[in-house]
Amino acid sequence: METRVYKPKHRIRFVTAASLFDGHDAAINLIRRLLQASGAEVIHLGHNRSVHEIVETAIQEDVQGIAVSSYQGGHMEFFKYMIDLLRERGASHIKVFGGGGGVIVPEEIRELEAYGVCKIFSPEDGLRMGLQGMVNYMLEQCDFPTVRQLEAEALERVRQRDKKALARALTAIESRLLEHVPAHLVPEPAGGDGAPAAEVRTAPVVGITGTGGAGKSTLTDELIRRFLNDFEDIHIAVLSVDPTRRRTGGALLGDRIRMNALYGEHGDRVYMRSFATRQAHRSISESLQEAIDVCRAAGFDLIFVETAGIGQSDTEIVDLADLTIYVMTQDYGAPTQLEKIGMLDLADLIALNKFEKRGSQDALRDIRKQVQRNRGAFDQPLEAMPVFPTMASHFNDPGTTRLYLALLDLLNERFRFGRTSRLFKPEELPEVDPEKLAIIPPKRERYLGEIVETCRNYRKWVEEQVTYARKWGEAVGARRQVERWAPEDRELLLERLDQMIRHWWDKLDARCKRILEAWDATAERYRQETFTYKVRDKEITTPLYHTSLAGTKVPRVALPRYEDPGERLRFALLENLPGYFPYTAGVYPFKRTEEEPTRMFAGEGTPERTNRRFHYISEGMSARRLSTAFDSVTLYGRDPDERPDIYGKIGNAGVSICTLDDMKKLYSGFNLCDPKTSVSMTINGPAPMILAMFLNTAIDQQVEYYLREIGRWEEVERAIAERLGDERPRYVPFGPQGRLDSLPPTHDGTGLGLLGTSGAELVEWGLLDRETYENIKARALSVVRGTVQADILKEDQAQNTCIFSTEFALRLMGDVQQYFIDHKVRNFYSVSISGYHIAEAGANPITQLAFTLANGFTYVEYYLSRGMHIDDFAPNLSFFFSNGMDPEYSVIGRVARRIWAVVMRDKYGANERSQKLKYHIQTSGRSLHAKEIAFNDIRTTLQALMAIYDNCNSLHTNAYDEAITTPTEESVRRAIAIQLIINKEFGLAKNENPLQGSFIIEELTDLVEEAVLQEFERIDRRGGVLGAMESMYQRGKIQEESLLYERKKHSGELPIIGVNTFLPKNGESHDAPTALMRSHEEEKRHQIENLRAFQRRNAHRAPRMLERLQQVARRGENVFAELMETVRYCSLGQITQALFEVGGEYRRNM
The missing domain is CATH 3.40.50.300 (P-loop containing nucleotide triphosphate hydrolases)
Known part of the structure; x- marks a missing residue:
């Protein structure tokens, strides 16, 4: 592994970027920094750069080299197109370098290098050459003058x-x-x-x-x-x-x-x-x-x-x-x-x-x-x-x-x-x-500082109350001792002790008195065979014990055995049982037994192919919790296209969705308004458009169900067929191997009836009366369950799928939330405030948690500044964290819940429901390594166990082969099995508060909470989250922590089994997955043809609808309410372009 720095003979210039529709810029930022440190002049373009932009820049800047990272698939078409364009422009002297971790497999590396790419670096190259060795190689290859003399x-x-x-x-x-x-x-x-x-x-x-x-x-x-x-x-x-x-x-x-x-x-x-x-x-x-x-x-x-x-x-x-x-x-x-x-x-x-x-x-x-x-x-x-x-x-x-x-x-x-x-x-x-x-009024810029004060004041108050309770308990104990051991002094001593007891009792807050008075009765309730409690006015009775094969009665909630009133009060105020403020142990008294917290993750190829995967992984499950990954073309709000750098990405690493018809196919066969169905959509920049498509899909499904129920479906279907004719869209089944002949086995054929039209259009055609349609729509919006990620602050700080200017994107988020309030959308989360991608970009667990909570409080302040009431929007906020191998991950949920609850109650005056922080956990993608991929499941299992112990509200376990490819059916089944084995087989998991009472867990909880508050203070000194973003504080900190991890990994100081230690003998390893999941040519063409057909079908209305959307945006009205109409006639890319013209395009940061 090289450590020396190559000294160039000429001035070397590089263009560096991440590929089109790819926000993973941690690696390329690391490389461009090392290039600079080694003497190169670097023109950095950032993430999401097309081949045309990179080549045009390279020519205008007269560089010797181009370095591009590509982690989102489509790399074969991307790099080949770049070589072709450089040749076409007479610039084939420019050397092209690339890397994509394990995403670009050895056979593909050989093919690209044979085509003309100078070097694609693999994970093995990184370990063999080291980071400096890789940079030295690039500099050596580019150490030549571009001009010797000017003719x-x-x-x-x-x-x-x-x-x-x-x-x-x-x-x-x-x-x-x-x-x-x-x-x-x-x-x-x-x-x-x-x-x-x-x-x-x-x-x-x-x-x-x-x-x-x-x-x-x-x-x-x-x-x-x-x-x-x-x-x-x-x-x-x-x-x-x-x-x-x-x-x-x-x-x-x-x-x-x-x-x-x-x-x-x-x-x-x-x-x-x-x-x-x-x-x-x-x-x-x-x-x-x-x-x-x-x-x-x-x-x-x-x-x-x-x-x-x-x-x-x-x-x-x-x-x-x-x-x-x-x-x-x-x-x-x-x-x-x-x-x-x-x-x-x-x-x-x-x-x-x-x-x-x-x-x-x-x-x-x-x-x-x-x-x-x-x-x-x-x-x-x-x-x-x-x-x-x-x-x-x-x-x-x-x-x-x-x-x-x-x-x-x-x-x-x-x-x-x-x-x-x-x-x-x-x-x-x-x-x-x-x-x-x-976005945040200047007078509210100190909100994070106030939040720190709130948390510290609460902690100070707790310690005071604990002291009072302990002294009260000591006085009560002394009184008992006097009655037994000093009867001759009883009268004198008891009078003084009673004064002491009254003194300390009167100092206790009324809440603390109630806790101490109710302690024994509460404990007795938990020692019964069953427990009855209420959730949203619904009474639930649940058993309190699980009996093991050996006959041991394992309590679902284990109780502390404290006798001292001070310790009892400390437990109640800082920990408490699950379901009780400050919700450190969990926001609900008990876990749901009727549905697993397992998220069923899928996203590949066409909507039909992903629909088939959803039906496969949800078969036999009591609830359907569908989690959707979108391809990178969709993530950046664009439409599929034949251009090679776009074409290669269609349906890779996620599902291709660009029209309302695509969305209907994606979730067909699932009743989106069934209380046991929920959908999570991992999308941010174009989230308002995708969400509008999803909600329209849910509404149109209910219209179809209604027409079937009243016996009018056949009549309506004939009318639709007559109006649309050959242009009526069809569901074309696809699987991993290509086109198929039938629907998935568990697909009942529903959800496809209104392809090419909508319930609103049926009203226009006189096939459904408006009042009935509005009633169906209102009910669907009130019961549909799910989450859309839509976290723009995190995107700007870490993941980079922002597409609009930050202030316009935040305005869209606010419009979505206002629409949810106006239409009583109470079971769907309008945002999943996400730390996962902050961690994936390189942040350590404390930074992930601090940045994520700070972002969450920023949304709170923004929504309040728009005139919303805290209890109208707080229940629509959810959180999304990564899990990993670091010790702090074992308490990430506990700390988040406690901070959120205290701040919501004591600073914002929120009600109980708003105080409850709900969060999803996904096991670490960063701990998935392309070497010894079979070991990844071991890491994932440990992370899943900690997430379940910490009472996460839902959990996604990564597949072991995701470091290399979109997961296969086999790897996804194993990933789901990890959760099922823990929940169904692992005995200790039958208890629902296994972390409580552990000295190290309590110590870590306090340490991490204090570290988070200190990070809040650092952000506060920079003008809050938005002020810190302006100076790129968050981005810089994430990159520094990423660099530390990479250096320790490469040096071996951070041992990673199968990667830098415990390596296989003779270099033999089992790194290849059973199959590489890529979208097929037929699927890509199918999506482009479907898009063109949709645009032809709506050509008469799309321009008018786009103009109407722009007018709504210019007038400052609710853009999302209008998007609910626009998506019926316009494609994702058309809408994105229209909104660029009124809201501005995202401006990248260094």
């Missing part, structure tokens, strides 16, 4: 804006092969709508500078987006500078990751090149002036130059740019610091960005006063100073638009730019109150 022909092609020639010219400038651009090459660009070409000598240069973290790249992107949308003929160049690391010579060229405009529909009219300063203490590159000349020679109409972050006195950009914009935030210190900022003297325009932050209003006034003083413009009002409050991260921010219009005015005034905005008029821009736009 005159190449310079001529620069004038035609040939991006490859332009990139080579900029490289030649940067490497001093070309000292300057010949004067005859600088053209006279055409003017805009009014300026004659002859009057425009050179393209104006707009310099954008500011402190690091002020949002320069985001603001630059938003300005470029407005120029491109406003003017169809404009061509823009962007030159961006980032600092070089002094010690290693490497650089992270990170501005491109924030630039959505480069890859949008007008991206062909933008060129961007990233530069490293290649020297210390500089904000620009030495070759920047010549680079500007090259861009002018290429005939661009406008050139943006973005500098690295600068200090107070830095004004270098002024010497290069024709116009300058200084970007800052309110975080500059005392007002006197403004006098030291050189750019406030020299900038033409100033953007006070992130204006939603507390203190920005005062900062705006102070900055305007300072600019007024600098310019001596005391005869002008403060409002006339060129200082613009902006919130560039907010889609279509009016402040950013005002800045854009001011820039346009200056360009026209000073450079005869000759362009007038078609889209924006200053007088029509709304005045926006930043406090109203803030």
Whole structure:
């Protein structure tokens, strides 16, 4: 295993990214950091990048290498398409590297490398070479110059804006092969709508500078987006500078990751090149002036130059740019610091960005006063100073638009730019109150700090009450002793002891008195043969003992044997029995015996194929708890397509769903409104659209059942067949081997009757009266059970399937919850606040728990700020945690339940139901290793046992082969068997509070709780969850913890059996699964054909419905309520694109 660092002979540049529809960026982030540390200049694109975006970037940036991680399947098509496109673009010299853990199997690696990929790294390579060895190999392969000399022909092609020639010219400038651009090459660009070409000598240069973290790249992107949308003929160049690391010579060229405009529909009219300063203490590159000349020679109409972050006195950009914009935030210190900022003297325009932050209003006034003083413009009002409050991260921010219009005015005034905005008029821009736009109102930013205080105050109160109870108990005990042992002093002593008893008893809180008074009676209830309790006004009687084969009566709930009142009270206030505040041991008094907590997980190929898997794994089970994985195309809100990098992902690692008809096929044969059926959907970015499809499916199922029940189904079916004709969709059975002839054996044929139409459309056709339909709809919404993940904060921090801008995505979440309240959706969780994917991205268990609970409390604050009542929405919140091998995982549920209950009751005044935190556990995906995969079931069994002991509300056990492939039927059956064996066979699991009374469990619970509260404090100091996200605190912490794990695993310091220790003799291992589960060509074509047929069938209504949806979004009305209508006529990809135009696309973070 190599530890030395390769020293390159040339400047090596890399593009790094995760593949299309793939949010797993932990590995590629690790690689790009090591590349930087080894001296490379890295242009990092982040997750979810198409082949076109990666190749286009590689050509524009003139790199030697591309490194891509691919963990979501479709890798064969993806990498081959990349090689093809590089060859087609004349860039086959660029080396391509890839990795995907065990997902890319050895045969596929050999095939890809034979096709032209330089190297696909396998887990074995990682162990053999080490991380540094892998990076050294990449650097050695890419250690060559891309330009040796620049031909005159190449310079001529620069004038035609040939991006490859332009990139080579900029490289030649940067490497001093070309000292300057010949004067005859600088053209006279055409003017805009009014300026004659002859009057425009050179393209104006707009310099954008500011402190690091002020949002320069985001603001630059938003300005470029407005120029491109406003003017169809404009061509823009962007030159961006980032600092070089002094010690290693490497650089992270990170501005491109924030630039959505480069890859949008007008991206062909933008060129961007990233530069490293290649020297210390500089904000620009030495070759920047010549680079500007090259861009002018290429005939661009406008050139943006973005500098690295600068200090107070830095004004270098002024010497290069024709116009300058200084970007800052309110975080500059005392007002006197403004006098030291050189750019406030020299900038033409100033953007006070992130204006939603507390203190920005005062900062705006102070900055305007300072600019007024600098310019001596005391005869002008403060409002006339060129200082613009902006919130560039907010889609279509009016402040950013005002800045854009001011820039346009200056360009026209000073450079005869000759362009007038078609889209924006200053007088029509709304005045926006930043406090109203803030997701969390500024006055509530300290909510996490208040939560810490609440928890610590509760703990302090508990200790006080325990002390009082103990002293009361001591006094009572002393009184008993006096009565027995000192009868001669009885009268005197008893009077004093009675005073003492009254004193300490009076200090006890009324709740504590009730606990102590009821202790013995409660214990007696639990010693009976049966126990009766209520859940939602329903009385339940359950047996209290399980008798073993040996005749031992094992109690379902074991009672503490404390006699001391203090210890009794401590137990009741910090632990308590399951079902009692603070719910440390569980939120229900007893586990359900009529249904297992087992989640039946499936997702592969077409909806029909996954439907068959659902029927297979639920056969013979008392309840059907269906958990759905979607393919990555669906996870990113897109439609299937023939383009290779999309095509390869259709139906891989999840089911392909893009229309309402797909959803109906997926859950056909299951009554979604049966109380013993629940559905969990693992989807986030496009969750509102998928949820709308699901709820429509549940409603339409009930319409079909109703029509069958009243004997009208045949009549209605004939009418549907007559209207739809040959266009009527069909359920086409698929299995792992391809097309089949029949429905699954347990499928009763229901749920397919309204394919191609809907209950609402039956009303329009006169086949069902509206009142009946509305009644069916209302009942279906009130009883349907399940969960949709829909956790946008976690996505931004870890998993990366965000598709919309964060504020719009959160607004959609709020719209969903408001719809649930309005329509009495009480049995479905509107969000599954998820720590699982935070852990999968690399977080340790404490970080997972702290971040997840913090996210949960952020949703609480957001929903409260929208005017919802705590008890109207808290029961719709659920949680989702990972389990693993670390000790803290044994108490993760206990800590979560206790913190949530205390905060809900004592801070938010929530009722009992709202205080109960319900959570799902999935065994760790990170502990599934591609080596010795048979050992994975052992780890999974241990994790499942701890989850069951900790009273999780539902559990998914991973299949042993998931490190390599979508689970097979055989591996899924084994995974379910793990739970069944624990629940049915394992004797101690018959007891439902086996962790209580353990010294180590109590110690760990307290330690983990305190660690979580300390993490809350760290997040609070950064402005709460959203403030911390802005500085990428969570993402950075997760990556640091991921790196620690990887290093310890690779060094062997963290022993992992079968991976880095206890290895098989002679290198023989059983790593291959019994089968690789991949979607078939026929399935992919089937999904594309179905999509096209759906779009043809609804072509007359889809445009109108999409326009209606956009209008609802623009007016600020409930978007989800409208989505319930839209999904009947529009595909997932159509809806996503429509919402991008009104809500904005997600902007990636580093």
